[in-house]
Each structure stands twice: as structure tokens, then as C-alpha cells.
Amino acid sequence: xxxxxFVVANLFRKRTRTILTLLSVIMAFLLFGLLQSVNTVxxxxxxxxxxxxxxxxARVSFTQPLPVSMVPKLxxxxxxxxxxxxxxxxxxxQENTPLIMFALxxxxxxxxxxxxxxxxxxxxxxxxxxTGMIVGKQLADQYGWKIGQKIPIxxxxxxxxxxxxxxxxxxxxxxDGKDEEWKKRTNLAFIQQDYFDEANQFNVKGRTNFFILKxxxxxxxxxxxxxxxxxxxxxxxxxxxxxxxxxNISFVKQIGDIGLIVRWIxxxxxxxxxxxxxxxxxxxxxERVPELAVLKTLGFSDAxxxxxxxxxxxxxxxxxxxxxxxxxxxxxxxxAKGTGGQFQLQLDAxxxxxxxxxxxxxxxxxxxxxxxxxxxxxxxxxxxxx
Amino acid sequence: xxRQTLAITGISIRSIPERWAPSLVIVIGLAGVVAVFTALLAxxxxxxxxxxxxGRSDAALILRGGSDAELNSAFDxxxxxxxxQEPGIAAGAxxxxxxxxxxxxxxxxxxxxxxxxxxxxxxxxxEPTGFVLRPQLKxxxxxxxxxxxxxxxxxxxxxxxxxxAEIGKVVRMRGSEWTVVxxxxxxxxxxxxxxxxxxxxxxxxxxxxxxSVLAALEGPQGLARLKSALAAEPRLTMDVLREQDYxxxxxxxxxxxxxxLAAVVTxxxxxxxxxxxxxxxxxxxxxxxxxxxxxxxxxxxxxxxxVSVMSEALLLALTGAMLGALIAYLLFNNLSxxxxxxxxxxxxxxxxxxxxxxxxxxxIAVxxxxxxxxxxxxxxxxxxxxxxxxxx
Numbered sequence: 112x113x114x115x116x117f118v119v120a121n122l123f124r125k126r127t128r129t130i131l132t133l134l135s136v137i138m139a140f141l142l143f144g145l146l147q148s149v150n151t152v153x154x155x156x157x158x159x160x161x162x163x164x165x166x167x168x169a170r171v172s173f174t175q176p177l178p179v180s181m182v183p184k185l186x187x188x189x190x191x192x193x194x195x196x197x198x199x200x201x202x203x204x205q206e207n208t209p210l211i212m213f214a215l216x217x218x219x220x221x222x223x224x225x226x227x228x229x230x231x232x233x234x235x236x237x238x239x240x241x242t243g244m245i246v247g248k249q250l251a252d253q254y255g256w257k258i259g260q261k262i263p264i265x266x267x268x269x270x271x272x273x274x275x276x277x278x279x280x281x282x283x284x285x286x287d288g289k290d291e292e293w294k295k296r297t298n299l300a301f302i303q304q305d306y307f308d309e310a311n312q313f314n315v316k317g318r319t320n321f322f323i324l325k326x327x328x329x330x331x332x333x334x335x336x337x338x339x340x341x342x343x344x345x346x347x348x349x350x351x352x353x354x355x356x357x358x359n360i361s362f363v364k365q366i367g368d369i370g371l372i373v374r375w376i377x378x379x380x381x382x383x384x385x386x387x388x389x390x391x392x393x394x395x396x397x398e399r400v401p402e403l404a405v406l407k408t409l410g411f412s413d414a415x416x417x418x419x420x421x422x423x424x425x426x427x428x429x430x431x432x433x434x435x436x437x438x439x440x441x442x443x444x445x446x447a448k449g450t451g452g453q454f455q456l457q458l459d460a461x462x463x464x465x466x467x468x469x470x471x472x473x474x475x476x477x478x479x480x481x482x483x484x485x486x487x488x489x490x491x492x493x494x495x496x497x
Numbered sequence: 498x499x500r501q502t503l504a505i506t507g508i509s510i511r512s513i514p515e516r517w518a519p520s521l522v523i524v525i526g527l528a529g530v531v532a533v534f535t536a537l538l539a540x541x542x543x544x545x546x547x548x549x550x551x552g553r554s555d556a557a558l559i560l561r562g563g564s565d566a567e568l569n570s571a572f573d574x575x576x577x578x579x580x581x582q583e584p585g586i587a588a589g590a591x592x593x594x595x596x597x598x599x600x601x602x603x604x605x606x607x608x609x610x611x612x613x614x615x616x617x618x619x620x621x622x623x624e625p626t627g628f629v630l631r632p633q634l635k636x637x638x639x640x641x642x643x644x645x646x647x648x649x650x651x652x653x654x655x656x657x658x659x660x661x662a663e664i665g666k667v668v669r670m671r672g673s674e675w676t677v678v679x680x681x682x683x684x685x686x687x688x689x690x691x692x693x694x695x696x697x698x699x700x701x702x703x704x705x706x707x708x709s710v711l712a713a714l715e716g717p718q719g720l721a722r723l724k725s726a727l728a729a730e731p732r733l734t735m736d737v738l739r740e741q742d743y744x745x746x747x748x749x750x751x752x753x754x755x756x757x758l759a760a761v762v763t764x765x766x767x768x769x770x771x772x773x774x775x776x777x778x779x780x781x782x783x784x785x786x787x788x789x790x791x792x793x794x795x796x797x798x799x800x801x802x803x804v805s806v807m808s809e810a811l812l813l814a815l816t817g818a819m820l821g822a823l824i825a826y827l828l829f830n831n832l833s834x835x836x837x838x839x840x841x842x843x844x845x846x847x848x849x850x851x852x853x854x855x856x857x858x859x860x861i862a863v864x865x866x867x868x869x870x871x872x873x874x875x876x877x878x879x880x881x882x883x884x885x886x887x888x889x
Contacts, residue, residue: 127776127779128776128779128780131772131773131775131776131779132772132776134768134769134772135769135772135773135776138765138766138768138769138772139769141765142762142765142766142769145761145765146762169671170605170669170671171602171603171604171605171669171670171671172602172603172604172605172615172617174568174602174603174617174841175602175603175671175702201569207565265563267563267564267565267566267569268564268569268571270563270734274734276562276563313571344672345672346672347671347672347701347703348671348672349669349671349672351605351615357613357614360614361613361614361615361616364608364611364614364616365616365617365837365843366836366837367834367835367836367837368834372537375533375536376533376537376762379529379532379533379766380529380533380766380769382525382529383525383526383528383529383766383769383770383773384769386521386522386525386526387522387526387769387773387776390518390519390521390522390777391776393518394518394519394780
């Protein structure tokens with residue numbers, strides 16, 4: 112019998128116990144995988160954007176509009192390549208599904224966000240159709256929207272000139288992201304700022320919530336942020352400028368410290384698990400004291416007996432951990448599918464990595480004490496049952 | 498029968514200390530499940546109780562039609578004055594309509610445990626009647642703002658969670674400086690707001706109208722009368738809501754999200770705990786194999802054995818549940834946190850570990866204990882007496 116065969120055979124001598132312990136481990140890692148990927152969803156939007164773009168908003172709050180007339184001043188700042196802007200529309204689909212929808216200048220936006228991929232003809236159509244709208248692929252798939260359709264969308268902020276809250280836009284383009292990270296974020300919808308300015312009832316003209324500055328080089332982001340904010344200081348339109356990455360982070364932090372909640376739950380789960388598996392391992396070594404002594408009598412060294420016990424703990428945690436993580440991936444994929452891709456619950460490489468580290472630490476934590484006990488066994492005492 | 502059951506159960510429970518390690522697994526396992534369950538739902542309960550406490554049933558909030566939240570709502574001065582004159586609104590002591598036009602804008606403050614990231618805080622510009630309509634709101638330090646001056650009063654919840662709005666501090670908004678002159682306590686969602694004079698807010702934020710009108714209703718028919726009057730007014734398109742309903746309605750989404758999270762986490766953790774409990778109870782039954790066989794040999798029935806094993810599992814599970822609820826209570830009860838509310842601004846609230854939640858935790862524990870105890874109990878009762886007695 113090989114050594115690994117011996118380890119597995121030992122695990123299955125008490126089949127019920129091993130299976131039940133395994134199931135506990137699986138449950139813990141299933142939860143671990145799901146919660147970590149939730150955590151990733153909320154902490155996302157940070158690393159993929161790079162630092163070549165700055166977000167400029169009103170200092171008091173991004174809900175306070177800024178005048179579009181600031182564009183030439185911003186564009187004159189050395190190091191700024193191009194300026195785009197976007198205004199929150201408050202779009203609502205059907206009864207009350209809020210849409211992430213902005214009014215913007217198509218050409219400027221296209222220049223600043225090369226990460227969105229869309230055929231040139233569709234960009235042209237967006238620019239030249241006053242009532243045009245483009246949407247991300249996810250959104251189009253979710254509601255089955257096709258190019259050429261007229262899409263009725265309400266705004267919970269802006270009625271039209273005639274008092275009607277129901278706007279209608281012509282869908283002229285569907286864009287996708289350049290890579291996985293950007294594809295995940297194609298749940299946006301954009302309309303023309305010019306049309307919005309002209310058609311809204313409040314006579315809101317030439318106002319926007321954000322300016323997005325595309326920089327020539329990322330290294331000057333800090334200096335340019337300061338220049339922008341200094342330029343508008345003490346005016347009613349004071350600005351707050353930060354990198355796109357920092358903006359995304361602080362936006363998510365508004366919801367609350369999701370990471371903290373996840374850490375508390377996982378702490379409870381793994382503390383419990385440590386006890387469950389640790390108890391199983393301790394029990395199984397206790398029962399096998401005479402056998403381990405026989406092994407030693409046959410000439411197995413103290414170290415290899417320690418190895419056997421550790422290997423058992425490791426095999427148990429590894430099997431349980433991997434099954435749990437795979438289950439979590441499957442559940443995550445189901446959630447992503449069930450929400451039409453709006454909630455991307457995916458176990459990325461990072462989650463797997465932390466998972467594998469957790470499996471390793473767990474095996475050590477539960478296996479080390481029983482393994483040391485097995486190593487310390489003196490043959491005479493153990494065989495005599497002392 | 499009953500005497501047999503009591504006798505065996507007594508023996509098994511008294512022998513728990515001899516099998517402390519597997520027993521501890523059940524206790525800690527259940528403590529974990531119940532602590533997580535209770536803490537998560539205490540968060541939902543706290544959010545709900547804060548918003549439910551906000552708003553009167555005899556007042557109406559009037560928003561521009563279809564705007565859902567005060568933040569999205571806006572109408573001009575003329576509409577504001579028109580609304581206040583509608584029937585259904587109660588009259589104040591001075592004979593004028595008891596209604597307050599309010600302007601909601603947003604400012605950013607930084608959390609106490611943060612250095613940089615701003616969070617949205619509601620700044621509410623109110624008329625003097627705004628205070629009459631909310632008698633629960635009391636100035637607890639400093640003094641009220643002076644109309645016409647750039648002065649703010651700050652809710653106690655804001656002070657608990659955010660920095661930079663302490664009394665005496667200066668808050669910069671739109672190129673102007675505002676002094677915080679007082680702190681107020683309302684015991685509801687207004688504690689998460691900064692208040693000021695509506696006219697000063699209008700000038701500073703370049704807004705001429707209002708976001709909403711809060712009006713006291715005249716008698717039980719007031720709401721219906723106000724609604725039909727506003728619907729009949731061609732110059733206005735307004736939504737009229739009972740103030741209490743407006744705030745209660747905001748809890749639905751949060752409750753759904755937290756409820757879903759709690760359900761998923763609890764079910765997975767509970768399954769894990771059931772497996773652990775099964776393991777421990779099988780071990781317990783195995784350890785007591787000889788003893789149980791002896792009892793059976795001298796005439797004890799199978800049912801008392803089942804009952805004794807089940808009671809042991811239940812006792813351990815309930816102990817764990819109480820421990821878990823206690824942990825959740827000690828760590829989280831009255832813990833103050835904040836999250837984004839309907840208006841896209843922070844709502845400060847406290848975790849509330851309620852007796853109902855603890856009771857639900859105990860129910861979960863009973864279920865887990867029953868499931869975890871049943872199979873081992875059946876095995877114990879079915880053990881063939883002769884083999885068990887012969888075993889070492």
C-alpha cells in the first residue's frame with residue numbers, strides 16, 4: 112500500500128465521521144467563496160480603470176450641477192488631453208427599475224472612453240440622431256432591446272417640456288467593453304446632452320454632474336487635480352477633483368463597509384470550523400494510539416507518523432475546500448445569470464488564491480496538535496495503553 | 498415510560514462533561530450560526546425602527562409627481578405657495594396653513610474612521626413651521642440657526658458617524674462658509690441631517706423653489722381632501738403621501754437585501770452546524786454504547802433512549818443559541834452605523850437586537866438540534882444489545 116493510499120484508507124475507516132466532517136468543510140468554503148466574491152463586487156471599480164482620468168465634481172456634492180461652460184477652462188490646463196462630461200438623467204424603466212443613465216456629448220465621451228467598443232457607424236448615428244440613445248450590451252440583452260427600436264424611459268427628475276415624464280429615445284447603438292472588467296460594466300445608457308437641454312421642462316441647460324478629464328500622462332494626476340480645484344476656489348462652482356479610481360472607491364464606501372460585515376461572518380464560520388475539524392482529528396488520533404505505536408515499532412520514524420496525521424488533515428481540508436469553492440463558483444454563475452448579468456458574482460483568481468491559503472492554514476491549525484501528539488508517542492506506553 | 502425517559506435523559510445530560518469536546522462543538526457551532534443570524538437581522542431591525550419612527554400619520558409630504566424621493570423633487574416658488582393654500586391642510590395657531598416648504602440639498606462629510614472619502618449628507622432648508630411640525634426635534638447643545646445667516650444645526654447621528662460638523666466648526670458649501678451653531682436630537686431619520694434656513698439655502702445653492710412641502714393634515718379626511726384638491730389643480734402635478742408611509746416605504750429594499758443575505762448565510766451555516774452536530778451525537782452514542790445496551794438489557798425501552806439522545810442534542814443546541822445571541826447582543830446591540838438611504842444620502846442607525854430576533858435564533862437552534870440528534874438517537878435505540886455489550 113502506498114503512503115497516500117494509507118492516508119486515504121485511514122480517513123475512510125470511520126466513513127460517517129469523515130463524510131460529515133467533509134460536508135462541514137464544504138459548507139464553510141461555499142460560504143467563504145460566495146461572501147468573498149460579494150466583497151469583490153463591492154470593492155471593484157478600483158483597479159481596472161487606471162489613473163489617466165480625473166473626475167471633477169462640485170465640491171459640495173456630485174448631485175450639485177456644474178456649468179458646462181467650464182469645459183474650455185479645463186481643456187486649457189496643460190496635461191489635459193480631452194474633457195468629457197455627463198449628467199445624471201434619473202432614468203426609470205417600466206414601473207420602477209432605475210437605470211444608470213447619463214446625458215452627454217457623444218464625441219467627447221467617445222474620445223475619453225476608448226474602452227467602450229462600438230462600430231463607428233453607430234457612434235456616428237449617436238452623434239447625429241438628436242433623440243438617439245446608446246446602451247451597454249448587458250442592458251440590451253437583459254431587456255431584449257434592438258437597434259432601431261424606440262425605447263420609452265421615464266425620468267424621476269426631469270419631465271419634458273409638455274409636462275410628460277415619459278421620454279422616448281431611438282436606440283442607435285449597443286456598446287461592449289474591451290475586456291472582462293469593462294464587459295461587466297455594460298449596464299449603462301447614454302443620451303445626447305443637446306437634446307436633453309432642449310427638451311426638459313425645467314430649462315436646465317448647459318449643466319452637468321461630472322467632468323471627466325483625460326490626461327496625457329498619469330504621473331501628473333495629482334498636480335492637475337490641485338490646479339483644477341485651485342482654479343474654481345471661492346466661486347459658487349467650487350470643484351473636487353480625484354482620480355477615477357478614488358472616485359469609484361469612495362462611491363462604493365457610501366453604501367457602507369461591506370468588507371467588515373463579510374470579515375465578521377467569515378470569522379464566525381472559520382472559528383466554528385476549526386473546532387469541528389480539530390475535534391475530529393483529535394478524536395481519530397486518540398482512537399488509533401495503539402496502531403500508531405505499531406507503525407513506529409515497524410520502523411516508521413516519528414517524522415513520518417507526524418506526516419501521516421498532517422496529511423490526513425490536509426486531505427480532508429483540501430477536498431472539502433475545493434468542493435466548496437467549486438460549488439460557490441456554480442452558485443455565483445447562477446446568480447449572475449438569474450440577475451441578467453447585473454450582479455456579477457464571480458470567483459476570480461484572487462478569491463481562489465485566498466481560498467487555497469485558507470485551506471493550507473486550516474489544515475495546519477487542525478492537524479498540528481494531533482500530529483505532534485502522534486509524534487511524541489512512546490511505543491512502550493502506547494502499546495501498554497498508558 | 499416517563500420515569501424511564503427521565504432516568505435515561507438524566508444520565509445522558511449528567512455525563513455531558515465527560516464528553517466535553519464533542520459537546521463543545523455543538524455549542525460553539527450553534528453559537529456561530531445564531532450570532533451571525535441575529536447580528537445581520539439586528540441591522541435590518543435597527544434601520545427599520547429608525548425610519549418607522551420618522552414621520553407622523555397626521556402629516557402629508559408633497560413631492561413633484563413621479564419623483565419617488567425628495568432629492569429628485571423640485572418645483573418653483575409659485576407652486577410652493579399654491580400648495581400651501583390647498584384645502585385639507587390644518588391651520589396653525591396664527592391662522593396660517595401649518596405647512597413647511599423644504600429644500601433638500603446634499604453636502605459631503607468624511608466618516609470618523611476615514612480620512613478622505615466624502616459621504617453624502619442631507620442638508621435640509623426649512624421654514625420655522627418645520628420645527629412646529631416636528632415637535633420631537635429638540636436642540637440639545639448650542640442654539641438654533643438664525644434665519645438669514647449662514648448657520649447650521651447638526652443632527653446627533655451625523656456627529657456620531659462623521660467629522661467636521663461639530664459645534665463651532667465651519668462647513669464650506671459653494672464658496673461660502675457656514676458655521677455649525679447647534680446640535681439637535683429627534684430620535685429618528687432627521688438625526689442624520691444638517692438643518693438650516695430655507696432662504697439661505699436657496700440663495701447659496703442657486704435654487705428658487707422647494708423640494709417638498711410638509712403639511713399637517715386637517716382631521717381624518719385631510720389627506721383625501723388634499724389629494725383630490727391637488728389632482729384638480731391644473732397648474733400642479735404632485736404626489737401626496739402620508740409622511741409616515743413615505744419613510745416606512747424606504748425600508749423595503751434594505752430589508753429585502755439584508756433578509757436575503759441573512760437567509761443564504763444562515764442556511765449554509767446551519768447545514769454546516771447540522772453536520773457537525775450529527776458527528777458529535779454519533780460520537781456520543783458510540784461512547785455510551787455499552788451503557789445504553791446495559792439499560793436496554795435490564796428492560797428500558799427504545800423510545801426513552803431516543804428521547805434522551807434528542808434532549809441532549811437540544812440542550813446543547815439551545816445553550817449554543819443563547820451564547821450566540823448573547824455574543825451578538827454584547828458586540829452589536831446599539832452599534833451605530835450608516836448606509837445610503839432613498840435620497841442617496843447617509844442614514845445613521847443603530848443595530849437593534851430585539852427579543853423577537855433572539856426567539857427566532859432559538860427556533861433555528863431547536864431545528865438544528867432536532868435534525869442533528871434524530872439519526873444518532875435512532876441508531877442508539879436500534880443498537881443490538883448483545884454485540885454492544887460484547888464490545889470493548
